[in-house]
Amino acid sequence: MTTEHQTLALILFSVFIAVTLGITTWVSRNRHGSAEEFYAGGRLFSPMENGFAIAGDYMSAASFLGVSGLIALFGYDGLLYLIGFFVAWLLVLFLVAELVRNCGRFTLADVVAARMSERPVRIAAGTSSVVVSVLYLVAQMVGAGSLVGLLLGDAGAVARTLTVIGVGALMVVYVSFGGMRATTWIQIVKAVLLMGGAIALTVLVLLRFHGNFDQLLSTAADRSGHGARFLAPGLKYGGDWTSRFDFMSLGLALVLGTAGLPHILSRFYTVPTARAARRSVVWAIALIGGFYLMTIVLGFGAAALLGPQEVRASNASGNTAVPLLAAFLGGGAESTGGAVLFAFVAAIAFATILAVVAGITLASSASVAHDLYASLKRRRRPTAQRGGGGAGRRRRDRGGGDRPRAARPGPERRLPGGSGLRGGGVGEPAGAAVLAVLAGVHHAGGRLVGVRGAGPGGAAGRPVAGGLGKSRIALPGRGLPVLPAPEPGDRVRPARFPGGLAGNGHLRGGGRRAQARGDGGALADGGRCGVIPQGPADGTQA
Amino acid sequence: MPPSRRCAAATGGSSSPRPCGFFLWYVAYVIAATAAPGMMARPVFGAVNVALLAGLGQFLSTFLLTWAYARHARLRRDRAALDLRWTVFEQERGQERARARGTGR
Numbered sequence: 001m002t003t004e005h006q007t008l009a010l011i012l013f014s015v016f017i018a019v020t021l022g023i024t025t026w027v028s029r030n031r032h033g034s035a036e037e038f039y040a041g042g043r044l045f046s047p048m049e050n051g052f053a054i055a056g057d058y059m060s061a062a063s064f065l066g067v068s069g070l071i072a073l074f075g076y077d078g079l080l081y082l083i084g085f086f087v088a089w090l091l092v093l094f095l096v097a098e099l100v101r102n103c104g105r106f107t108l109a110d111v112v113a114a115r116m117s118e119r120p121v122r123i124a125a126g127t128s129s130v131v132v133s134v135l136y137l138v139a140q141m142v143g144a145g146s147l148v149g150l151l152l153g154d155a156g157a158v159a160r161t162l163t164v165i166g167v168g169a170l171m172v173v174y175v176s177f178g179g180m181r182a183t184t185w186i187q188i189v190k191a192v193l194l195m196g197g198a199i200a201l202t203v204l205v206l207l208r209f210h211g212n213f214d215q216l217l218s219t220a221a222d223r224s225g226h227g228a229r230f231l232a233p234g235l236k237y238g239g240d241w242t243s244r245f246d247f248m249s250l251g252l253a254l255v256l257g258t259a260g261l262p263h264i265l266s267r268f269y270t271v272p273t274a275r276a277a278r279r280s281v282v283w284a285i286a287l288i289g290g291f292y293l294m295t296i297v298l299g300f301g302a303a304a305l306l307g308p309q310e311v312r313a314s315n316a317s318g319n320t321a322v323p324l325l326a327a328f329l330g331g332g333a334e335s336t337g338g339a340v341l342f343a344f345v346a347a348i349a350f351a352t353i354l355a356v357v358a359g360i361t362l363a364s365s366a367s368v369a370h371d372l373y374a375s376l377k378r379r380r381r382p383t384a385q386r387g388g389g390g391a392g393r394r395r396r397d398r399g400g401g402d403r404p405r406a407a408r409p410g411p412e413r414r415l416p417g418g419s420g421l422r423g424g425g426v427g428e429p430a431g432a433a434v435l436a437v438l439a440g441v442h443h444a445g446g447r448l449v450g451v452r453g454a455g456p457g458g459a460a461g462r463p464v465a466g467g468l469g470k471s472r473i474a475l476p477g478r479g480l481p482v483l484p485a486p487e488p489g490d491r492v493r494p495a496r497f498p499g500g501l502a503g504n505g506h507l508r509g510g511g512r513r514a515q516a517r518g519d520g521g522a523l524a525d526g527g528r529c530g531v532i533p534q535g536p537a538d539g540t541q542a
Numbered sequence: 543m544p545p546s547r548r549c550a551a552a553t554g555g556s557s558s559p560r561p562c563g564f565f566l567w568y569v570a571y572v573i574a575a576t577a578a579p580g581m582m583a584r585p586v587f588g589a590v591n592v593a594l595l596a597g598l599g600q601f602l603s604t605f606l607l608t609w610a611y612a613r614h615a616r617l618r619r620d621r622a623a624l625d626l627r628w629t630v631f632e633q634e635r636g637q638e639r640a641r642a643r644g645t646g647r
Binding site: 076079080083084086087089090091093094214215217218221228229231232233234237244245247248251252255275278279282285286289292293 | 564565568569571572573575576577579582583585587588589590591593594597600601604605607608609611612615620623
């Protein structure tokens with residue numbers, strides 16, 4: 001690692017930081033200081049912009065560096081992560097995006113609290129958001145630290161700490177002064193950079209092999225020393241049935257968890273209507289899919305051009321595979337081309353981390369302020385008064401029979417054990433970073449269940465407990481059979497539920513009056529949460 | 543058919559089977575990858591094996607389902623949803639007017 005690399009990379013880092021601060025300043029010039037603006041960016045983003053932002057939020061360092069590294073080291077098994085991460089978006093598209101936009105105002109807790117007793121639900125949902133965010137943040141910070149460590153070599157221990165502190169401080173600045181608008185634009189910029197960088201690298205890799213993907217694969221397989229087994233599942237997870245179950249559970253968690261991630265959910269509120277939310281998800285899926293396909297090429301390319309041994313030597317979890325590949329493609333680590341490309345890729349990775357941290361910080365601040373603080377501060381009030389908490393003119397569902405008090409999610413709210421978070425010491429080649437992300441995703445899977453299971457008979461406490469339970473099981477997981485507990489709240493609702501919930505359709509049940517909200521444009525697709533059929537008719541003539 | 547019914551009808555048919563479908567396909571893929579690595583490792587052409595094709599198949603199915611869903615929603619649900627929205631707005635306005643008239647008396 002020459003000083004040339006370092007200086008160039010540091011310059012690029014600083015350029016990115018300057019650009020993001022510029023965006024923050026520009027955005028905060030015209031601020032009105034409303035809650036709408038802070039949490040939801042004024043709800044004025046277009047589907048394409050929002051799609052880029054969602055994709056930007058999702059394509060974190062874990063995918064760019066971590067999973068490509070996994071593929072470089074272990075071949076096919078890394079691909080399974082990508083597939084899980086990607087297929088998860090179908091769940092978001094079908095079950096979550098429009099629903100959440102219809103029902104809530106800023107956070108997931110709004111959605112769940114629409115149908116159940118408000119205070120305990122808010123506290124539960126808010127807490128789970130914060131837990132997921134913290135887990136995710138730790139992963140990203142670990143990534144930032146390793147990146148800086150890579151850059152500065154062994155003298156990096158102090159620099160790593162300073163980096164983490166610096167990044168944290170910077171995030172507070174972004175979020176406080178810029179709110180959702182700034183973080184969204186930062187995500188968009190970063191998404192563009194990331195896609196650009198990935199496209200450039202992929203093209204270079206394919207050029208090396210003259211467009212022959214087959215040859216890329218066989219070279220990778222040969223170089224790995226495992227031959228054809230490198231390209232088949234099982235190299236990492238196929239050992240014994242314990243690790244296989246482990247893996248199946250992981251596959252489930254990946255798919256179910258994405259839909260519960262708070263910083264993703266909060267991005268459905270930055271668009272005016274549910275239809276726009278759906279369109280943003282479509283954009284995001286296109287971008288993320290393309291990006292993941294490229295990650296596959298990069299992972300196998302790193303295996304083919306660098307060899308897994310070299311990748312492992314640089315970083316045991318493979319997190320540096322892509323930067324090293326970039327250096328190689330530029331003409332070797334010592335040449336200027338290599339140095340430049342390396343610096344760019346490192347800067348993009350750093351930008352990725354910054355942007356995701358900003359997004360998560362904002363989402364968790366929304367949870368803390370909008371859900372937790374407001375709920376804990378408020379004493380129990382008569383239901384007529386709906387204060388803070390984003391209820392607006394929401395009407396309570398009184399028509400549909402009992403709504404049992406949500407159970408206090410008592411002791412299950414312990415933070416899951418930290419084995420996944422011992423920096424790197426897990427002994428798990430996936431790396432602490434990826435594992436912590438997965439822990440967050442496991443936990444978030446429980447929150448998804450909370451969304452679907454909300455309603456009479458479903459207690460708020462159980463989904464949260466389920467989510468925490470999942471992550472609790474998962475973290476000590478290496479070696480324990482890890483099957484997610486069946487979620488009690490996860491029921492498919494029958495079609496005609498009087499005055500209560502809807503099933504899987506967005507528009508179920510005639511004549512629901514959607515919640516009217518002061519922000520306008522929020523009534524879309526008929527609305528289906530917390531609505532009372534008032535008066536003689538349900539509003540429908542059927 | 544009143545707008546709400548149209549919406550419900552348009553939705554009910556499509557959203558239930560589809561989520562189950564892709565999920566089952568995904569679960570089948572995961573199980574096959576873990577429990578039947580031998581079958582997955584069989585080469586199909588050149589270095590590409592069944593596993594790689596299955597993985598790419600997952601990607602492809604995801605893209606296709608996304609496209610199909612968006613198209614379906616655009617063609618069927620959106621108009622009905624907008625109609626419903628207007629109906630509800632009108633109702634609310636009517637109610638408010640009635641209420642105002644009532645209190646004004």
